[in-house]
Amino acid sequence: MDKLEVFGEKRLKGNVSISGSKNAALPILAATILSDKKITLKNLPNVKDIETMIKLLESIGSIIKYSKKKNLIEIQNKNRIKTFASYNLVKTMRAGILVLGPMLARYGNAKVSTPGGCSIGVRPIDIHLKALAKLGVNYKIVDGYVYANSKKKLKGTKIKFSKISVGATENLIIASSMAKGTTILSNCAIEPEIKDLINFINCIGGRIKWIGKRTLKIRGVSNFKEAEFTIMPDRIEAGTYLIAAAVTEGNLKVSGINPNIIRTEIDILKKIGAKIKFQKNQIKIIGTKDIKSINLKTSPYPGFPTDLQAQLMVLLCKGKKHSVISEEIFENRFMHVAELNRMGAKIRTKGNKAFIEGNTNFKAAELMATDLRASVSLILAALTAKGKTTINRIYHLDRGYEQIEKKLRKVGAKIRRVF
Numbered sequence: 168m169d170k171l172e173v174f175g176e177k178r179l180k181g182n183v184s185i186s187g188s189k190n191a192a193l194p195i196l197a198a199t200i201l202s203d204k205k206i207t208l209k210n211l212p213n214v215k216d217i218e219t220m221i222k223l224l225e226s227i228g229s230i231i232k233y234s235k236k237k238n239l240i241e242i243q244n245k246n247r248i249k250t251f252a253s254y255n256l257v258k259t260m261r262a263g264i265l266v267l268g269p270m271l272a273r274y275g276n277a278k279v280s281t282p283g284g285c286s287i288g289v290r291p292i293d294i295h296l297k298a299l300a301k302l303g304v305n306y307k308i309v310d311g312y313v314y315a316n317s318k319k320k321l322k323g324t325k326i327k328f329s330k331i332s333v334g335a336t337e338n339l340i341i342a343s344s345m346a347k348g349t350t351i352l353s354n355c356a357i358e359p360e361i362k363d364l365i366n367f368i369n370c371i372g373g374r375i376k377w378i379g380k381r382t383l384k385i386r387g388v389s390n391f392k393e394a395e396f397t398i399m400p401d402r403i404e405a406g407t408y409l410i411a412a413a414v415t416e417g418n419l420k421v422s423g424i425n426p427n428i429i430r431t432e433i434d435i436l437k438k439i440g441a442k443i444k445f446q447k448n449q450i451k452i453i454g455t456k457d458i459k460s461i462n463l464k465t466s467p468y469p470g471f472p473t474d475l476q477a478q479l480m481v482l483l484c485k486g487k488k489h490s491v492i493s494e495e496i497f498e499n500r501f502m503h504v505a506e507l508n509r510m511g512a513k514i515r516t517k518g519n520k521a522f523i524e525g526n527t528n529f530k531a532a533e534l535m536a537t538d539l540r541a542s543v544s545l546i547l548a549a550l551t552a553k554g555k556t557t558i559n560r561i562y563h564l565d566r567g568y569e570q571i572e573k574k575l576r577k578v579g580a581k582i583r584r585v586f
């Protein structure tokens with residue numbers, strides 16, 4: 168199995184270009200099922216989760232031309248597709264559940280594997296299913312599969328999500344776009360990726376608009392048109408490189424991202440002591456030795472993202488005093504703690520809180536990566552450690568970071584993949 172070797176104590180310096188957003192591309196790829204016309208997507212990140220979603224679309228009969236090199240895909244669902252998503256594909260990538268909404272909207276039935284639990288928590292899909300039921304869907308779960316159908320075309324209605332969920336909001340936006348009449352969705356997630364999905368659906372002929380901070384009005388349409396759409400940049404990748412710069416006392420330009428969508432992250436990095444300036448599509452960061460400690464909790468957008476919690480924890484380990492992080496989104500998202508402690512960090516967890524003692528000088532070690540963001544946090548710690556750190560089981564990393572070793576090497580890191 169591939170592993171990474173990192174030789175630390177190198178300051179990152181130079182320019183990193185941000186790739187397309189994985190979490191925006193996944194629901195947009197699922198939403199292509201709505202249309203029988205040709206759809207071209209640009210700036211598609213070349214990462215494993217995207218490959219898995221493409222495999223899923225191919226397995227149901229989508230006609231696809233994909234150029235990894237150009238980060239471009241053409242998709243057409245002209246012929247009737249199979250409304251089936253297998254366990255093998257959904258188990259490695261939870262976003263597979265997002266094909267449920269469009270399959271039901273267009274064909275009135277679907278058999279989709281439940282994603283099951285994953286290392287960061289139980290991650291149920293009850294909110295997706297309860298909301299789809301309000302559009303007229305009947306469902307049952309048998310042997311790990313959701314069997315769903317609707318006797319008539321889905322029918323728009325008012326739906327209030329019981330909890331803010333990114334995936335459920337996306338599934339319902341996609342399904343409602345093709346339902347009969349008008350759907351009002353309230354208590355929606357408002358992540359930038361949700362806005363990108365809405366821009367995409369409107370670009371192919373959908374009629375979706377915000378009528379409140381967390382409320383959407385969606386008029387169903389029955390036909391969509393041919394279109395070309397560019398996926399937004401990956402704000403989590405951008406945040407990861409900003410933290411990488413801060414933790415190595417580096418001097419980086421992170422380009423290709425609108426700073427306004429990561430204002431919370433920028434404000435926190437400034438509080439910690441990093442110097443940050445930004446222009447239209449570029450953020451310049453200079454790290455500091457004197458890292459200030461802070462208390463912070465993760466929360467839905469515009470709060471601090473759970474997907475950057477592990478990375479920020481590495482930075483807070485180098486803070487001058489104690490910091491506390493409360494993880495408010497997932498119940499088991501501290502797997503990186505044990506590995507960081509093996510590198511010399513002093514972090515204690517209790518429930519959803521991590522108590523971080525500062526002043527850590529990370530030491531190189533042999534490590535085991537767990538989930539996607541935990542894996543990248545180990546790289547960040549290794550970048551500051553003296554000697555060679557070996558990170559095993561890195562396949563999660565390839566699910567979400569495009570060419571991470573190449574991008575890091577370009578800005579001065581010493582990192583290589585060993586097969």
Ligand code: UD1
Pocket residue numbers: 189190191193261262288289290291292293294295296330331332333334335356472473474496497498
């Ligand atoms: C998405 C992101 C993921 C990010 C997360 C939170 C993608 C592909 N993934 O995941 O990277 O970490 O948002 O920002 O975009 N929940 C339920 N029932 C449901 C659905 C969710 O209880 O039916 C709970 C979850 O267990 C979790 C919380 O709601 O505790 C938020 O989850 P959700 O926003 O749905 O995350 P995902 O869409 O899975």
